[in-house]
Amino acid sequence: MWPSESDLEPLDSIIDRMNPISGFPYPMKSAMNPGFPRNVGDPWIGAYTKNGFWFKLTWGGEEEWKEVANEMWYRNEFLVDSDTFQLYEKAVPLKFLVAKNIRGEVLGLALLSTSDLSNFSIVGPIFVQEDFRHVGIGSILMKEIIKENTEIAFNSISYLLPKIDEKFNLTPKSMRTFGRIRVTNPSGFPNLKEEKTGVILSFAKKISDEQWDKISEFGESCTNEKRNWRPFSDEKNQLVAAFDKDSGDCIGISVLREIENEDGRIPDLLVAPLYAKSPTIAEVLLRKTFKKHYFRTQKTTTISTWTILQSTVDQSISSSSPHLNLL
Incomplete structure (x- = not known):
């Protein structure tokens, strides 16, 4: 019903x-x-x-x-x-x-x-x-x-710095600058200084544990960051360090990375980072770094990209952290 x-x-x-x-x-x-x-x-x-x-x-x-x-x-x-x-x-x-x-x-x-x-x-x-x-x-x-x-740092392009505090509550600090040089078909390799009196150059394979500690100390003095440098040396990455002959202190670091081109055969050569106490030390580091690639570079159109990191990078960092970093 x-x-x-x-x-x-x-x-x-x-x-x-x-x-x-x-x-x-x-x-x-x-x-x-x-x-x-x-x-x-x-x-x-x-x-x-x-x-x-x-x-x-x-x-x-x-x-x-x-x-x-x-x-x-x-x-x-x-x-x-x-x-x-x-x-x-x-x-x-x-x-x-x-x-x-x-x-x-x-x-x-x-x-x-x-x-x-x-x-x-x-x-x-x-x-x-x-x-x-x-x-x-x-x-x-x-x-x-x-x-x-809560403790964050990142490298920022300078014109974005004014917006950093507003958007992410990070404090802008200008402490270092990136210097970037791109070289196509390089021809100046023979003119680079091959050695400097009182400076010893060593590849990663020949660096002792004590010298690795010296490298870490020098890297920290350049970036304010303690970094593990050992992984920066393998089949496609090569680390060269410069040491003072008398004191044994590290006075330069150069890391060469092979960046594969789109065809997967010819690499771009990227030096990043390159830290040195003087232009002359940087020069002998570059000569040592590029030596195994020089003849291959002369026969091809490989582009070498050098990124020189100086001690002065626009960066943003959380206001509670006193440190700065450079990647």
Whole structure:
């Protein structure tokens, strides 16, 4: 038997409790992945660009790095390639935050390097694909990655320094500058000084444990950061150190890295970093560093990229940390 109208609940009361309820958000169920940073990754709460494009953040690894490594090097001149992630991983513990679209394609990344030797962490590189820039992805990556450590430093382009404090609550400091020289078809190798009186040059394979300690001390004097230098010497990386013959102190460091070209055969030669107490020491370090590649360079169109890091880099650092870093 059908109920009478008097037996039914009033229609207005039914409408009042139907979603959406005025003044309240529409309740939705969505899966939350505890591996995501706070409030990121849930499509109903998650991360959005300035133009309303949704993306997720997740912790990545070497696979995500390789996906954008060539883009970083060839189109944007970042000093990294597909093998750089392994190099960083050997030197320091890493946290790697990646922005992906709904298809899982990498839009951007931020790398956080931590070290038991230092009381602060370094952000860099931070990179966003060219087609997705200026919509806030980089800022969101930065804000999320710096939550992992209260003591943060990163190298900033000088014209961005005024915005650093406002956006990320970091204090701008101008303590060092990058000097960058790019040389195509170099011909000046024979003119470089081959030796300097009172200076001993050694490849990583011939450096003793005591000398490694001296290298660490010299590196810290240049960067204010204690760094493990041993991983910077393998099949594609070569470390040369200069020592004072009398005192045994380290007075120069040069690291040569082979960055593979797009054809995978001819490498670009990248010297980064190059620290030296004088221009003459830097010169003999370069001669020693390039010697095994010289004849190959003469026969090809290999581009040699020298990055000289001087003691004076525009940088941002958390206001509570007294240290500065130079990658």
